[in-house]
Amino acid sequence: MDTSGPAAFVNGEILNMYVGRRVRTVVQAQREEGGLLIGQSTDGHQLTIKGASGAPMLRYVEIIGIAESNQTIRAEVCTDFGENFDPAPFNGLCKLANGQMKDMFL
Amino acid sequence: MYGGGGYDGGGGNANSLFSGGGFMPSQSTNAVEGSGGGGFPKSRNAQTLLPLTIKQIMDASQTNDDKSNFAVNGMEVSTVRLVGRMFNKVDRVTDVSFTLDDGTGRIHVNRWENDSTDTKEMNNINDGDYVIVNGGLKGFQGKRQVVAYSARPVTNFNDVTHHFLHCIHVHLELTRSKPQGKANTATGTPNQAMLRDGMAYNQGSLPNQASTFSAPQNTGSASDISKLVLSVFHDPTVMNDEHGISVDYVSKRLNLPEDAVRKIIQEEYEKGHLYATIDDHHYKSTMNG
Numbered sequence: 413m414d415t416s417g418p419a420a421f422v423n424g425e426i427l428n429m430y431v432g433r434r435v436r437t438v439v440q441a442q443r444e445e446g447g448l449l450i451g452q453s454t455d456g457h458q459l460t461i462k463g464a465s466g467a468p469m470l471r472y473v474e475i476i477g478i479a480e481s482n483q484t485i486r487a488e489v490c491t492d493f494g495e496n497f498d499p500a501p502f503n504g505l506c507k508l509a510n511g512q513m514k515d516m517f518l
Numbered sequence: 519m520y521g522g523g524g525y526d527g528g529g530g531n532a533n534s535l536f537s538g539g540g541f542m543p544s545q546s547t548n549a550v551e552g553s554g555g556g557g558f559p560k561s562r563n564a565q566t567l568l569p570l571t572i573k574q575i576m577d578a579s580q581t582n583d584d585k586s587n588f589a590v591n592g593m594e595v596s597t598v599r600l601v602g603r604m605f606n607k608v609d610r611v612t613d614v615s616f617t618l619d620d621g622t623g624r625i626h627v628n629r630w631e632n633d634s635t636d637t638k639e640m641n642n643i644n645d646g647d648y649v650i651v652n653g654g655l656k657g658f659q660g661k662r663q664v665v666a667y668s669a670r671p672v673t674n675f676n677d678v679t680h681h682f683l684h685c686i687h688v689h690l691e692l693t694r695s696k697p698q699g700k701a702n703t704a705t706g707t708p709n710q711a712m713l714r715d716g717m718a719y720n721q722g723s724l725p726n727q728a729s730t731f732s733a734p735q736n737t738g739s740a741s742d743i744s745k746l747v748l749s750v751f752h753d754p755t756v757m758n759d760e761h762g763i764s765v766d767y768v769s770k771r772l773n774l775p776e777d778a779v780r781k782i783i784q785e786e787y788e789k790g791h792l793y794a795t796i797d798d799h800h801y802k803s804t805m806n807g
Contacts, residue, residue, distance in 0.1 A: 418573065421682075436621050449607045451609040476621070483733070488779065489603075493675035502679045505686075513686050516571050 418518055419476050421509040423502075428511065430480035433459025435485060436476045438493055438502050441467045449473075449487075454499035454506070463487040472497035523691035565650060569599045569684045575655060575662055588655055588662070591692040598664065601672065602626070607645050614640045618651060618664070627651055629666040633667045637667065648672035650681070722786035746772060747782045751792060751803040760794040762802030 419436040420426075427435065429438045439451025439459055442470070443465045449461040465486040465501065467473045472493040570590060578588040578595065579594055588595050613630045635641045643649050652667035662732030672678060750756065752767050765783055769776040786792045790802045 418623060421621070472675070489646070491603075491675075493678075497675050498679070499685060501676070505679055505682050508686055509682070513689070515577075516574055516685060516689060517682075518573070 420482035420518055421506045422479070423455040423506040424453030425455055425460060427457075427459070427479055427485070429455075429483060430479045432449050433479060434473065434477070435479045437485065437506075438472050438474050438497065438499065440499070441471055443469070445470050451475075455482065456501070458498055460484045461487050461490075464490045468492055471495050472499070473494050534779055540794050552690055565597060567597045567599055567723065568593075568595055571594070571682065572618070572620045572625050573687050574598060574622075574685070574689075575600075575625060576623050578655075578662075580657065583788070588657070591689060593692055596654055597667075598653065600627075600664065600680070601648065601678055602642055602651075604647050604649050604669075605645055607643075609640075616645075618649070626661065627661040627666050627669070628663060629653075629669055643669060643671050648675070648678060650677065651806065728790075728797075742779070744782045744786060748781060748786060748791060748803070751801070752805065757803060757805070759802075760795075762800045764799050765801070766799070 417433045417434050418431050422430055422435045422437045424437075426492060427437070437459070439449075439453055439461065442450050442452055444450070444465055444467075447465045448464075448510075449464040449467050451457050451461055451467075453458050460479075460483055461467075461475055462484065463477070464473065464475060464495060465509075472492050472495070473490040475485055475487045476489040476491075477487040480486050532655065537609045552710050568590065575588070575598065581587040581589050581594060600618055600620055603625075605617040605619060607614065607616040613628055615626065615628045617624050618627050620667050629636065629640055631640060649669050649671055650667045651664060653664040656663055656665055667748075730801045747768060750771055752762065756758050765776060765780045768774075768783065769779040772779065783792060787794065787801065791804055793804055795802050
């Protein structure tokens with residue numbers, strides 16, 4: 413598994429463009445179900461994160477990992493982004509980074 | 519973190535030291551390069567701190583004269599800001615090296631430790647941490663690397679989002695066809711006379727709200743009209759015309775009333791952006807004069 417490749421900025425909606433590839437996103441941790449983290453993406457989707465158990469609830473967590481499906485990410489790295497992270501600009505960034513500004517990122 | 523230095527304004531981090539007022543790098547006169555011998559505009563622009571993604575650095579072209587210089591968007595780059603995660607940190611006696619991964623690529627970073635402040639700063643950050651790196655972009659043995667002037671931990675993670683948005687903003691600013699350079703900042707506040715003339719085109723936005731994010735045609739403030747007029751003068755075919763162009767020509771080309779155009783031309787003339795050529799009706803831009 414290549415962990416050094418670039419990771420695409422994704423929100424819940426853009427995730428399905430990158431199934432099988434490396435992505436980075438920020439979710440607000442909501443609950444854990446059997447070792448899986450359920451988080452809300454910056455555009456309001458429910459995402460399931462594997463390998464991120466123990467994440468602090470209700471805080472924003474950055475997930476870098478492989479997109480397994482359009483709502484599941486297998487996490488390689490999780491970073492606590494705190495409670496005061498603003499999801500809206502991040503969501504906008506995801507759209508720009510996959511739209512007209514894609515050349516700057518991927 | 520800075521032991522009384524007072525640099526760290528609580529989340530402001532590197533911003534306070536390097537780009538406090540939110541300066542935009544001034545645009546080089548030839549934003550789109552690649553012609554005319556391939557020389558990149560050399561100026562103090564090269565000293566500007568540019569926020570970049572590592573992908574942009576890896577895509578950057580090397581300027582012809584010296585293999586250690588790089589150009590992004592046709593502008594020579596020497597000082598950059600990068601935000602990413604740190605890996606492979608290696609402490610040595612006189613320096614610390616590490617790899618920075620910002621999600622778009624990876625680059626090697628070197629930080630010389632000249633005094634104890636530097637050492638202290640580098641002890642603050644470790645593998646896996648998000649760091650803000652300000653440094654010089656160098657080519658060394660065929661590889662691109664950054665010699666860091668500062669490397670600080672990200673304490674407010676909105677800075678990560680902000681950095682990438684800043685990269686996009688600067689990229690758009692530099693690639694937009696708008697060659698009047700510093701004139702932009704100078705024309706910030708249109709005077710009352712211009713405002714009155716501009717009313718016809720003004721969509722109700724405040725004159726100073728010509729946000730750098732919006733395209734000129736969206737905000738119809740007076741300064742945007744002068745930008746529009748200047749853009750005609752900066753058309754390459756016009757720039758090459760020795761006699762310049764007439765007020766009538768500008769008015770026809772922009773489909774704007776002649777008296778409004780004349781007034782703006784007069785304004786720009788007084789600011790030194792234009793000069794009269796063969797008579798009082800023909801003007802030419804002072805750029806590349």
